[in-house]
Amino acid sequence: MTTRKDIAERNDRTLLQAARDVLAEDGAHASVAAIAARAGVGIGSLYRRYKTKEELFQRLSVLSLDHWNEAAEQGLADPDPWAGLAGFIYGCVVFGQGSLAPVAGTIEVTQEMSAKARRGDELLDELVQRAHQADVLRKDVAAVDISLLIEQFGRSPVVDQLRKQGRGDLLTAAAEARRRLIAIALDGLRPGHSPLPGSPPGEELFTGRWSNK
Amino acid sequence: MTTRKDIAERNDRTLLQAARDVLAEDGAHASVAAIAARAGVGIGSLYRRYKTKEELFQRLSVLSLDHWNEAAEQGLADPDPWAGLAGFIYGCVVFGQGSLAPVAGTIEVTQEMSAKARRGDELLDELVQRAHQADVLRKDVAAVDISLLIEQFGRSPVVDQLRKQGRGDLLTAAAEARRRLIAIALDGLRPGHSPLPGSPPGEELFTGRWSNK
DNA sequence: TCAAGGCGGAGCGAATCGCTCCGTACTCTG
DNA sequence: CAGAGTACGGAGCGATTCGCTCCGCCTTGA
Numbered sequence: 001m002t003t004r005k006d007i008a009e010r011n012d013r014t015l016l017q018a019a020r021d022v023l024a025e026d027g028a029h030a031s032v033a034a035i036a037a038r039a040g041v042g043i044g045s046l047y048r049r050y051k052t053k054e055e056l057f058q059r060l061s062v063l064s065l066d067h068w069n070e071a072a073e074q075g076l077a078d079p080d081p082w083a084g085l086a087g088f089i090y091g092c093v094v095f096g097q098g099s100l101a102p103v104a105g106t107i108e109v110t111q112e113m114s115a116k117a118r119r120g121d122e123l124l125d126e127l128v129q130r131a132h133q134a135d136v137l138r139k140d141v142a143a144v145d146i147s148l149l150i151e152q153f154g155r156s157p158v159v160d161q162l163r164k165q166g167r168g169d170l171l172t173a174a175a176e177a178r179r180r181l182i183a184i185a186l187d188g189l190r191p192g193h194s195p196l197p198g199s200p201p202g203e204e205l206f207t208g209r210w211s212n213k
Numbered sequence: 214m215t216t217r218k219d220i221a222e223r224n225d226r227t228l229l230q231a232a233r234d235v236l237a238e239d240g241a242h243a244s245v246a247a248i249a250a251r252a253g254v255g256i257g258s259l260y261r262r263y264k265t266k267e268e269l270f271q272r273l274s275v276l277s278l279d280h281w282n283e284a285a286e287q288g289l290a291d292p293d294p295w296a297g298l299a300g301f302i303y304g305c306v307v308f309g310q311g312s313l314a315p316v317a318g319t320i321e322v323t324q325e326m327s328a329k330a331r332r333g334d335e336l337l338d339e340l341v342q343r344a345h346q347a348d349v350l351r352k353d354v355a356a357v358d359i360s361l362l363i364e365q366f367g368r369s370p371v372v373d374q375l376r377k378q379g380r381g382d383l384l385t386a387a388a389e390a391r392r393r394l395i396a397i398a399l400d401g402l403r404p405g406h407s408p409l410p411g412s413p414p415g416e417e418l419f420t421g422r423w424s425n426k
Numbered sequence: 427t428c429a430a431g432g433c434g435g436a437g438c439g440a441a442t443c444g445c446t447c448c449g450t451a452c453t454c455t456g
Numbered sequence: 457c458a459g460a461g462t463a464c465g466g467a468g469c470g471a472t473t474c475g476c477t478c479c480g481c482c483t484t485g486a
Contacts, residue, residue, distance in 0.1 A: 027315065029242035032444060042465035043445080053444065101370035102240065105378050141397070148390045151371045157314035158364045165318050177361045184354070185394075188401030245475060255434030256476080266475065 012049060015039045019060055020099050024155045025164045028102040032056075057107045060100065065116040067095050072123035082136035085127050086186050089150060093182055098154020138191050153182055225262060228252045232273055233312050237368045238377045241315040245269075270320045273313065278329040280308050285336035295349035298340050299399050302363060306395055311367020351404050366395055 018039035022030045032053050036046045050056040071091040078084035124143050131137035156178050162171045231252035235243045245266050249259045263269040284304040291297035337356050344350035369391050375384045 027240035027242065029240065031442080033442090036465095044447085044465055045463075047445065048463075098370055101374055104374055138397075141393070142390075144386070145390050145393055145397075148369075148371055148387065149394055152369060152391070152394060153365065155370070156361075156365060157311055157368070158361055161314055161317055173357070174361065177355075177358050178365070180354070180358055181362055181365060181398075184351075184358075184401040185398050186401075188397035188399075244473080246473090249434095257434055257478085258432075260476065261432075 015041065015046060015049065015056075016060055016063060019056060020096055021163075023060075023102065024096060024099040025160045028106060030102075054107050057100075057103050058110060058113070061103075061107065061113055062110075062116065064095070064097060064100055065113060065120060068092055068097065068120045069116060069123060071095075072120060072127060075127055076123065076130070081127075081131045081134040082190070085131045085137065085146075086189075088124075088127060089146060089186065090182065092150045093153045096155055098151045101151060101154075135191060137189055141189055149185060153185065228254065228259060228262065228269075229273055229276060232269060233309055234376075236273075236316065237309055237312040238373045241319060243315075267320050270313075270316050271323060271326070274316075274320065274326055275323075275329065277308070277310060277313055278326060278333060281305055281310065281333045282329060282336060284308075285333060285340060288340055289336065289343070294340075294344045294347040295403070298344045298350065298359075299402075301337075301340060302359060302399065303395065305363045306366045309368055311364045314364060314367075348404060351402055354402055362398060366398065 015035070019030075019035045022035045022038050026034060032046060033043055035056075036043045039046070046056070050059065071088045074091075075084035075088035078087060121143070124146060128137065128141075128143045128146060132139065156174070159171065159174050159178055162174055228248070232243075232248045235248045235251050239247065245259060246256055248269075249256045252259070259269070263272065284301045287304075288297035288301035291300060334356070337359060341350065341354075341356045341359060345352065369387070372384065372387050372391055375387055
């Protein structure tokens with residue numbers, strides 16, 4: 001009922017959303033001023049809610065972990081093992097789960113965060129194990145592969161860059177292509193494929209100029 | 214024969230290699246000092262070879278485009294359309310083609326660069342068209358999808374972050390998992406898959422909290 | 427032994443960072 | 457309607473880091 005409270009809550013949401021977006025575009029270099037500007041609020045308002053930049057990022061991190069766990073539980077609730085796993089992966093990816101990678105290591109990990117991360121690992125293990133037992137997931141794909149896939153697809157350098165440059169015309173096309181890519185990767189997780197026929201070629205290809213160790 | 218020249222050339226190579234690595238880890242925030250330190254040379258030596266930071270990045274960009282085109286030509290030379298395309302993709306990915314995305318838009322694009330990029334697009338089109346005609350590539354995958362895939366896999370936030378933190382123990386495991394992921398994605402490009410059975414779920418999943426437009 | 431020049435890094439001005447503080451304007455109550 | 461209370465935006469602080477220059481050192485070749 002109190003209009004004040006509502007506005008405050010909405011501002012808090014747009015703030016976190018802006019933080020995630022700017023983080024995706026600018027990486028670890030993301031500045032507080034840029035986040036506030038993106039959210040359309042003054043710097044002072046940001047600092048009234050979060051004492052420091054680190055506190056904002058920690059809150060964002062907790063939110064991300066919460067989303068992971070909720071998505072995993074929602075996936076486990078699905079009677080279809082594959083639909084559950086795919087839904088979890090897709091949900092994490094479109095959430096932008098990989099956006100926080102650049103700040104990993106720059107913020108202090110609270111015990112709340114590590115506890116939630118541990119629970120997230122357990123849930124993912126369960127999802128993977130269930131999919132394996134139902135034979136709807138390649139046997140040579142482990143939980144760590146799913147984690148990496150989510151992290152890898154959790155942000156798109158091209159899309160982020162286009163958004164940063166304000167190229168709205170190319171953006172929708174790129175976002176659509178990205179969605180296709182995710183679908184392809186998800187499809188590649190299913191069993192029944194021949195064991196990687198002819199691909200990939202060895203790493204020694206084209207690496208004469210760079211050392212890729 | 215002249216030892217001086219040899220050392221200079223080798224230093225130039227390590228410099229570009231270091232620039233690419235630091236760029237992958239630090240993004241657009243990568244500093245000249247960090248690049249020089251990574252290469253094991255002084256800042257003065259870097260600035261003797263490249264007048265400005267932009268010139269270094271432009272050189273790196275040209276090198277990246279050259280690699281793309283060489284890999285594409287090498288792929289076209291392969292009589293097997295699929296092996297040629299897969300080899301091209303894999304070569305570009307392990308090269309770290311996506312590392313330059315953060316600086317795209319921050320450096321001036323020379324006509325040399327745009328010409329090479331244009332030629333690269335043509336070569337990729339040819340590779341894709343050949344694969345389509347031989348029916349070794351999903352019909353619903355276009356050239357732009359391949360581009361995006363290379364950009365998406367061209368750098369791994371997790372691997373880069375681990376390298377930055379010096380976690381050598383986890384690094385090899387993550388790099389190996391990444392390689393598996395690439396193989397899965399390549400496999401997903403092949404035809405004969407059922408048209409994305411049951412996956413992915415709609416984007417409206419889990420997006421109640423964030424607007425993902 | 428000595429001239430020459432590639433080398434590393436201290437240090438410059440400028441820009442940007444995270445963060446504080448205060449004048450302004452809006453909201454709610456009596 | 458008046459006035460107290462409060463949330464807001466943004467100028468500006470010191471500190472840090474940036475790209476880049478300049479100079480003394482030290483290896484190199486004759």
